[in-house]
Amino acid sequence: MSESETTGADQGPVAMLDDDGCWELLGRQQLGRLVTHVGDVLDIFPVNYVVDDRTVLFRTGEGSKLFELSINDEVLFEVDDHSDADAWSVVVRGHASRLESAAEVERADGLALTPWIPTLKYNYVRITPTSLSGRAFRRGVEPDRYGIQQY
Template sequence: MSNEAAPRPVTILPESECWQLLSRATLGRLVTSADGAPEIFPVNFVVQRRTVLFRTAEGTKLVSTAINRDVLFEADDHSATEGWSVIIKGVARSLHTDDEIEEAERAQLLPWTATVKSHYVRVLPTRITGRRFGFGPEPDREFTIV
């Protein structure tokens, strides 16, 4: 059985496309550590200057990003025929100076829930990777994708 016409089921994305995809997404997941255990938090976000910006209230998410500055951030999306996932390894920084907060406020990032989220956190990437997935039937077991 020839596989020449079959599309590749997984494609590694260039960094520029990763940022384009993230710029169109609004919901992602922040992965950090709290009390020595991994934690994951859904957050609405925006991309600003090739960083990820989100707002948070006092609590576990804010504390864990302050203590464990090394974080992962992931966003993804899909259609009926394909999907994508982008992962950022980076450093989370709470914004404190007037200039930082003014810049963050220009992003017009509004909380999705009816709660006060007065703290801005910016994820500064050290590495960004992405993959696009073509959906389709599982190939025969003898068929191996190289």
């Protein structure tokens, strides 16, 4: 996606994305990185996900992700992509919570969120954002670092 499509204006090689642009790009991908923080330990996990009503939903089995989220629900979630011409990155800051009610799980089951690897993942986790940030990048050749610089 070009930066003018996500921001409405040409802002040079780096452009800030608005919330709508961030959600549009998040909706195009399926793989992101979940960052958890417990005590002095930061962990990062690749997870496949879906966007659901301006939240991020993923599935997980019992294990370290679910355990860490039960201790500290504050997370970062990052997704990016690139082509030869451009690139982008979106970071979601928010709180993760396991879906508990039968109605929530039944609704989530209808979102076609299936594991990428053949393991059982009974737990749905929703990331509710407190903030979004995103940037789009126009790729190109690095400017001459040693030539005459514009002032």
